Amino acid sequence: MKTSITGIALIQKFEGLQLKAYQCTANRWTIGYGSTQIFGRPVNENNIITIDDAEAQLKSDLVAFENIVKTNIKVNLSQNQFDALVSHTYNTGGSETLFELINCNASPQEIRDWFENRYISANGVVINGLIKRRRTEAELFFNHAISIEG
Numbered sequence: 001m002k003t004s005i006t007g008i009a010l011i012q013k014f015e016g017l018q019l020k021a022y023q024c025t026a027n028r029w030t031i032g033y034g035s036t037q038i039f040g041r042p043v044n045e046n047n048i049i050t051i052d053d054a055e056a057q058l059k060s061d062l063v064a065f066e067n068i069v070k071t072n073i074k075v076n077l078s079q080n081q082f083d084a085l086v087s088h089t090y091n092t093g094g095s096e097t098l099f100e101l102i103n104c105n106a107s108p109q110e111i112r113d114w115f116e117n118r119y120i121s122a123n124g125v126v127i128n129g130l131i132k133r134r135r136t137e138a139e140l141f142f143n144h145a146i147s148i149e150g
Helices: 005-015 051-072 079-092 096-103 108-117 128-141
Strands: 018-023 029-032
Touching: 005 051, 005 079, 005 128, 029 051, 051 079, 051 096, 079 096, 079 128, 096 108, 108 128
Parallel strands: none
Antiparallel strands: 018 029
């Protein structure tokens, strides 16, 4: 399974595109669509890339995060569920607890609560953008229509 156009658009929307390196809310040097690596090397404060570079790095990053989801999820997923988990993993690195809840067929409410109430802060500060992202990922996971606009 590969991330769909919807999943890619979700990641692009919430990561945003930055062609010059910046420090994200977790104080890590980041570039492109939230990448902390560029062409196999850690991002540093002097990095500048093109849109084509950002797109290429996103494709490369996606393979790694798709593989994390594929390795950790042992049940069949819909495309929306896969996309939601790849987006979550792209942003967080993955959650063993979330993967376990899904693999153990936890209730939809338990899974939704995990999506919406975990990984919503950086350095101890709750971030509204992360709250919105987690809610959007949960909506997609439960096969609801999501808005990629704005």
